[in-house]
Structure formats: C-alpha cells, structure tokens
Amino acid sequence: MTPRPAATNPTDPSARPHPPDADHPARDARGRADAEPAADERTTAGAAGGAGSTARGDATGSSGGASLSDPAEDTPADRAGGAATDGEPADELLPVLRRRWSPREWDPSHELTRSQVDVLLEAARWAPSAGNSQPWAFHAARRGSAEHSEMAPLLAASSRRWAPAASLIVVNICHRFVEETDWDYSEFAAYDLGQAVAHLTIQAHSMGLACRQFAAFDRDAVRELLQVPPHWQVMTMTAVGRPAPHAEAGTRSRKPDVTRTR
Numbered sequence: 147m148t149p150r151p152a153a154t155n156p157t158d159p160s161a162r163p164h165p166p167d168a169d170h171p172a173r174d175a176r177g178r179a180d181a182e183p184a185a186d187e188r189t190t191a192g193a194a195g196g197a198g199s200t201a202r203g204d205a206t207g208s209s210g211g212a213s214l215s216d217p218a219e220d221t222p223a224d225r226a227g228g229a230a231t232d233g234e235p236a237d238e239l240l241p242v243l244r245r246r247w248s249p250r251e252w253d254p255s256h257e258l259t260r261s262q263v264d265v266l267l268e269a270a271r272w273a274p275s276a277g278n279s280q281p282w283a284f285h286a287a288r289r290g291s292a293e294h295s296e297m298a299p300l301l302a303a304s305s306r307r308w309a310p311a312a313s314l315i316v317v318n319i320c321h322r323f324v325e326e327t328d329w330d331y332s333e334f335a336a337y338d339l340g341q342a343v344a345h346l347t348i349q350a351h352s353m354g355l356a357c358r359q360f361a362a363f364d365r366d367a368v369r370e371l372l373q374v375p376p377h378w379q380v381m382t383m384t385a386v387g388r389p390a391p392h393a394e395a396g397t398r399s400r401k402p403d404v405t406r407t408r
Contacts, residue, residue, distance in 0.1 A: 246351045247398060248358040250308040251390040258288055258313045258386070262353065266316075266386065269349030273342035281321035281335035282342045285372050288314050289387075296371060302362035305383075309360060313387035317368060318343050323377040331377070339381060350386050358385045 236244070263286050270284060287293040289312065297317075298310040309315060320339045321331045332338065347357045361382045369380050 242348055242352045245395075246348070247356065247395040249356050249389040249393045249395075250358065251393040252308070252311040252313065252385075253388040253390050254311055256313050256388040257290070258355075260288075263288065263314060265353070266314075266346050266349055270342040270346040273338070273345040275338035275341070276332050276334040279321075279332040279335070279338065281332050282339045283319040283321070283378065284342075284346075285317040285319065286314060287317075297368065300364045300367045300371065302364070305360045305362040309358070309383070309385045311387075312358075312385035313355075314385070316346070316384040316386060317372065317380060318382045318384060319372075319374060320379045320381045321377070322379040325375070325377045327377075336381065343382070343384060346384065354388065355386055356389050359383070360385065 267284055267286065270282065271280075273282075275281060285293075287297055289310070294310070294315060297315060298306065301309055318339055320335050322335055323329060324331050343359065347359075350357050359382055363383060365380050368374075372380075374380055
C-alpha cells in the first residue's frame with residue numbers, strides 16, 4: 147500500500163511533530179497554538195487505496211462535481227423526532243440529527259465514488275481540536291478493493307457478519323504520542339478524533355448515507371496491515387453505506403436528561 151502524502155497520514159515523516167510545549171501540550175506540529183489555521187494550512191485526512199481526500203481551501207465539502215444526494219425535506223415525522231411533542235427541544239434539532247441511525251444491513255448494490263469519499267474525509271478534516279492539533283488520520287477502504295478484502299478477515303465475528311457489506315470501511319486512527327517518547331501528543335487526542343468521526347458521520351447522513359461505528363476487530367493486525375507507527379493508535383472503524391431497502395431504523399431512545407446538577 148502506498149499512503150497518500152498527507153500531513154495527517156501517520157506514516158508520513160513530514161507529519162512528525164516537535165515535542166509539545168510544556169504549557170501547551172496541544173500545540174500543533176508547527177509549534178503554533180492557532181485557534182483556526184488559514185485555509186491553505188489545513189492538513190489532509192490521509193486515506194490509501196485510491197479513496198483518500200485531497201486538500202481543499204474551503205469548508206463547503208464540494209467534491210469535483212460529484213453527484214451527491216440532497217438532504218431529505220423536513221417532514222412532520224422528522225420534526226416529531228420519535229417521542230418528541232410540540233415545544234420540546236427535539237423539535238429544534240437539525241433534520242439530519244433527527245434522522246441519524248446506525249444500520250447493520252446495507253444495500254449491496256450501492257457504491258461510493260472516490261469523490262464522495264473525499265467529501266466524507268473533508269468533513270472530518272474540518273472538525274475542531276485542542277490547540278488545532280488535529281490528532282487524527284483515516285484509512286478508507288471501499289468495498290471491492292484489495293485493501294477491503296485484506297481488512298475484512300481482521301474483523302471479529304460479530305462485526306464480520308455485517309460490516310463488510312457496507313460500501314466503505316474507515317479506520318479511525320489517533321495521534322497518541324510524540325514520536326519516540328511517551329509524551330501525549332495531545333491529552334485530548336482521543337476526544338478530538340471522536341469529534342472528527344462525528345463530523346464525518348453527520349456529513350454522510352446529509353448525503354443520504356448512514357454510518358455505524360464499531361471496535362470489534364484485531365487492532366494489532368490492522369496496525370500491521372496499515373503499517374501504523376507506534377506513536378499512532380488504531381481506535382475504531384466506521385462502516386459507511388446506504389441502508390438496505392428493507393432495513394428499518396426502529397425506535398431510538400435516549401436518556402431523558404443529560405444535565406448534571408450539584
């Protein structure tokens with residue numbers, strides 16, 4: 147496999163950071179603590195196998211003329227959000243958040259284009275991070291590719307039953323340590339990777355797709371397959387695709403309150 151020459155690709159020597167400032171452990175690889183970089187300073191979400199993203203100077207998620215699904219119109223059912231009633235906070239949620247769900251059954255005829263994969267990775271690339279450290283990298287393998295075929299046997303039996311049928315599997319990788327040290331690259335690296343994956347997930351649903359996160363796979367084997375260096379950590383995977391026509395979202399339940407009082 148030939149990784150893309152992207153600064154967020156963990157195998158790219160140019161991505162190796164300087165030791166973080168003691169007072170600012172989340173500073174980026176250039177030693178700067180910018181809250182937001184200029185557009186041309188954004189790094190690229192690495193993805194091998196011809197399905198990666200390319201750096202862009204805008205945050206629109208455009209993709210070279212790729213034909214993407216428009217978000218579905220907001221319907222009364224969407225606005226109800228399941229158990230919500232008029233006047234409840236759920237009424238004010240974005241429709242894409244109300245519609246999001248995590249299928250296990252996928253449309254086997256659906257394929258993602260390279261441009262669509264680029265858009266998904268671009269959404270992840272624009273996520274916020276502590277000190278703009280951007281401690282993430284992604285490896286995208288489209289169904290039917292050699293990499294996908296190599297990765298599928300590394301899944302646990304529980305996820306192997308459904309994940310390989312998705313159009314895309316994304317490996318989510320965290321920049322855990324400064325190279326050749328036990329220093330945290332950023333103490334918030336795992337948190338920030340989660341934010342980036344959430345961005346990718348919502349972008350996918352806005353394109354008429356769906357995602358399911360999972361962690362049932364052989365991490366050591368995936369690390370070896372992708373040649374991930376020791377200071378990066380393989381965390382999770384995301385299956386992306388179009389739900390099977392017969393798949394149903396079912397009832398989504400949430401805890402009634404997420405606030406904490408003293």
